[in-house]
Amino acid sequence: MTDQLQLTSPRRRSRFAAIVIYTLQSCIPPKRWFALLLPCVGALLFGLLALAVDNHFPTAERAFANVAAEGIFALVMPIAALVIGDAVLGAEVRAGTFHFTWLSPTPTWQIVLGRWLAGSFVALVTIAPASALAAVIAGAGSSAGAAFLAAAVGSMSYVALFIAIGCITRRTAVWSLAIVFLVERLLGAALTGIAQLSPTWESRAIFLGYLDDPPARLIRSGIPQGGAAVVRLLIVTVVALVVANWRMARLRLSGAAD
């Protein structure tokens, strides 16, 4: 009880900026960054795989397109987004520390948007460049831009979706995995209606849409390609954020012990 009052006077931040900074500082600790590193390394390994099999395809771009469609956009990108999406909300709700944010006069839309922006930023500096780098490693440098854009838009959409799931259930990881691998991969493969709303299928469509010579077998009819797929995913993102905002006002935060 002997501390002396020597005050520091930092500049005041807006609520929104405070939420974004807090999310980056607290919700993505070193362990999460390490967990994120794994899918990023996975993306690079898929680049190496494309390089290894490119003699089976007419061009390196085609080899990379085949590997990226099945490996990067259907597997490592959703996993990376899950690690991020769970960290920015679900993990905090489970840990019992979300009340520090929720129990304030901050509008819920600012909380949702702030968390999503922070999560999106993390995706933009991890899985999106890793996907582009994979293209370079595969010798398909001309596909790097498309891979970056597809991974960026896809993971941002996923982060919004996982935030919404975090507002609905405490078992964010389980439900998110179920949606990605059961609903999107299994049902989405059979039903075009589901694939049209799926970040996995739509990010793949973005990637293919921006390639000069995409493999015909990867193009799925009934799903918008390129820029149209970007718009589709933006709509999915907005809807997910609206749902998250609606649910956030009704969260029941019963503590870490419960």
Place this chain on the structure above:
Amino acid sequence: MTAIGGGSGIVNDPAFADDATVEVADVSVWFGPKVALSELSCSFGPGVTGLLGPNGAGKTTLMRAMTGLVGVNQGTVRIEGRDPRRDRQVHGRMALVPEDEAVPAGLTARQLVRYTADLFGVTDPEAPDKALHSVAMLDVADRRVDGFSKGMRQRTKVAAALVTDPQVLVLDEPLNGADPVQRLHLIDLFKQLGASGRTVIVSSHVLNEVERMAERVIVLMHGRLAAAGGRHAIRDAMDDRPRHVLVRSDDGRRLAAALIALQSVAGVTFDSSRDGLVIQTVQARELAIALPRLARDASIRLLEVRALDDSLESLFRELVR
């Protein structure tokens, strides 16, 4: 419910405060099959009010319901006339210090308090340091909160609550983990806040702790209101309940005969399993004074004197009866 002394709130019920800022009306909360609060009605006004009850009594659920963290299944909660679940602006008028040890990872104490200040739109840039100073945490403000002891975490959370200058301060077991010096400091702080006109609600399962800072006490048991009133009235009610005291001596027969003559003794039985006398009393304090004197006068050597039902649980059970 045992309405005990003090208070002259609406309908003269001590469960209701004058000038109530926090009103709980007929509130029930359940989690699946478990009923945490059952048709609870009470209110809280300016000053420090203690929320007392054994573990599992529903104190934490009530505090979470009051702050809006948990919605009620039945009844209403109002903070300054507003529903904390529907009106987020009311959160700007109150703060909660939860019992959970959980703190945000990777943040220093100063960063956490500053984050709270930013969320509440606190304009004074020195407010975070002043709040940390008020709980004697300024020296360690740049250390990470997740590395703190339980007591230090609690004090940091108190600082995070104080930085918002709340009119209603809800503190769930805030003295947990604090050492004796820190306890005194925090108790003084809460009393000052109460004296300044803020509504301070402090929960604890330790009566001595609550009565040192709260003028008014509300007792919960099994999610229901068990008693309410002034702290002295609650203390007297607890002291006056029947208690059982085990006494082992070198001459039980003579001691029993002498004890029967005492007014503070309601009955005496011999307990062969414990090899001693079990005294039933409703005046434990008087018995504590009379027993050694009686033994000395009768030249009886007392080997053991022990209350058999002195747990807080038994005290509360007695109040509910």
